[in-house]
Amino acid sequence: MLVVTAVAAERDAVAAGLATAYGTADAAARVIAGGVGPAAAAAATARELALAEAAGNPYALVVSAGIGGGFAPAAPVGSLAVADAIVAADLGAQTDAGFVPVEDLGFGTGAHRPDPAAARALARALGAALGPVLTVATVTGSAARAAELAGRHPGAVAEAMEGFGVAEAAAAAGVPVAEIRAVSNAVGPRDRAAWRIGDALAALTTAFGKVPAALEVGPEHD
Template sequence: MKILVVAATRAELAGCCTAFELAEGNFIQTPHFDLLITGVGMTATAFALGQHLSAATRYKLVLNLGIAGCFDRTIPLGSLVNIVRDDFSELGAENKDEFLTIEDLGFGKSSYTPKDIPSFVHLNDLQLNLPEVSGITVNKVHGNKTSIQVLTSRLSPVTESMEGAAVFYCCAQLNIPCIQVRSISNYVEERNRDSWKIGLAIKNLNDWAIEFLTNS
């Protein structure tokens, strides 16, 4: 069985595409892994991944790769982290100043952790060297001081992406192990593009991914 690599955009994995000489397209197969480009956001991700996994040969692992914003300024920009819990942070209802999660409402689940990787699945140890953190998945990335303070008080997230929890959700439904690795491109703050390090984050992510996929 192979690994399925999942990313929102091809640009985030440009280095991998070059290193492995991958063809253009949203789904590319190689002898050792497949690559699925889903599009940005949880809706596009859930549709593309759910459609593919329901019709595909079984994978031993789904590897979700991408960049992310970070709430923790002790983590340097360009750092890689392993997301071990991801929440749909906006899934619920407002009750005046209180936020009710989908669990509070009795309608489902908003927090997901990846399924443990079975012992028979051989992987290298690269992912064990990455800090394990919690993340949130959002429709709207945060750039307002008040909303950031409310969110951090409620969930204490370390990272923010637009796809992660959707990948965990799909894998949970189909009982497939998953790893989500994110590279920190910016801090979550009032929008300040001059401080972003997207190029550095993408380079570090691709360097790690190339080594991981070469040795797994």
């Protein structure tokens, strides 16, 4: 299992949880900090997948993980979110009539869908909200933008910046993908004083202590 986070603090939180799950850090899945944003995440994920394939030890699963914003009331601060769809929420065209997604432009796909049964099992095991997790290149900072995204993506549970990039690389390599987010703030007006990054990182550690059992991924599948 390859787990891709954006930054070192997320990587370390995930690794701590996996070490607990496996009983030793040496047996845990590979966890990397691939950088912030979908492009960096896609590049880092593609590189790791290619190196593993070339070494004859391909990954069985890729997980995009980290902290993110939660859509109220589905995913309050401190909770967890699991993606049943990994959506590039701002990939398309902005027109006078509104946003046009990339599929409607005829240029490809704007969403990847993890295995439904695996996503449901993961959400149950983690006590997480299950729904679309939106990937954006610009973090939402206003109520109007939050309302627009929620309107275009009914049932959305979280927003982050890397999931779609990870999913694109995984799809190109033919490897299943999942996304797990620990909610540090509400999607909406930007209020850094209300963010709970420490709590979200702690929730991420707790979550990844349960992930291998939930997905039945043992250390032999690293």
